[in-house]
Amino acid sequence: EPEVTQTPSHQVTQMGQEVILRCVPISNHLYFYWYRQILGQKVEFLVSFYNNEISEKSEIFDDQFSVERPDGSNFTLKIRSTKLEDSAMYFCASHTLPAKNIQYFGAGTRLSVL
Amino acid sequence: AQSVTQPDIHITVSEGASLELRCNYSYGATPYLFWYVQSPGQGLQLLLKYFSGDTLVQGIKGFEAEFKRSQSSFNLRKPSVHWSDAAEYFCAVGGDNDYKLSFGAGTTVTVRA
Numbered sequence: 001e002p003e004v005t006q007t008p009s010h011q012v013t014q015m016g017q018e019v020i021l022r023c024v025p026i027s028n029h030l031y032f033y034w035y036r037q038i039l040g041q042k043v044e045f046l047v048s049f050y051n052n053e054i055s056e057k058s059e060i061f062d063d064q065f066s067v068e069r070p071d072g073s074n075f076t077l078k079i080r081s082t083k084l085e086d087s088a089m090y091f092c093a094s095h096t097l098p099a100k101n102i103q104y105f106g107a108g109t110r111l112s113v114l
Numbered sequence: 115a116q117s118v119t120q121p122d123i124h125i126t127v128s129e130g131a132s133l134e135l136r137c138n139y140s141y142g143a144t145p146y147l148f149w150y151v152q153s154p155g156q157g158l159q160l161l162l163k164y165f166s167g168d169t170l171v172q173g174i175k176g177f178e179a180e181f182k183r184s185q186s187s188f189n190l191r192k193p194s195v196h197w198s199d200a201a202e203y204f205c206a207v208g209g210d211n212d213y214k215l216s217f218g219a220g221t222t223v224t225v226r227a
Binding site: 043044055056093095102106108 | 218
């Protein structure tokens with residue numbers, strides 16, 4: 001069964017450093033998402049991406065965050081200057097139509113900012 | 115604004131016993147409802163979904179859920195749990211023109227022998 005792949009599974013970084021989280025969505029999918037889950041809290045929507053542009057973003061997704069689909073297969077989330085509060089599990093998801101809104105999720109990247 | 119409440123943070127159940135996980139949602143239009151399961155080190159796996167029609171939906175691994183519009187609920191059930199059902203379970207809501215999902219806080223299920 002096709003799956004969404006995320007790398008790395010765990011990323012440790014120093015505060016103020018830039019990180020790039022990588023995702024390979026399912027190949028025929030058209031919509032891409034990033035969500036995050038701070039330890040002990042809800043899974044929160046960050047951003048959706050369709051047709052090579054952001055379709056929606058949450059208040060969390062400020063100027064420190066950016067997304068890109070650089071080569072037609074990867075979907076990346078960049079955090080420009082990490083803060084302690086960016087420590088969380090980051091999930092990538094994707095879906096296609098007309099599968100309605102069934103999103104397929106990756107295993108996540110645990111980001112630890114020290 | 116859409117939101118999901120899972121009132122139970124942690125449930126412990128004996129193997130072979132029945133399980134019910136509660137989910138209440140708030141959504142301004144017709145909701146699409148989902149249950150996902152996350153085992154340690156794994157991604158979020160879709161258990162079942164409700165879009166329309168029959169309010170009792172069947173999913174994978176023997177799970178079912180019932181949509182009750184009057185109670186804004188979408189509770190998940192399994193008649194007889196197996197040790198492998200120990201995981202965290204998330205209820206989520208989305209919509210036809212609003213693809214992003216809003217998740218509940220999750221319920222951790224522990225299965226004792």
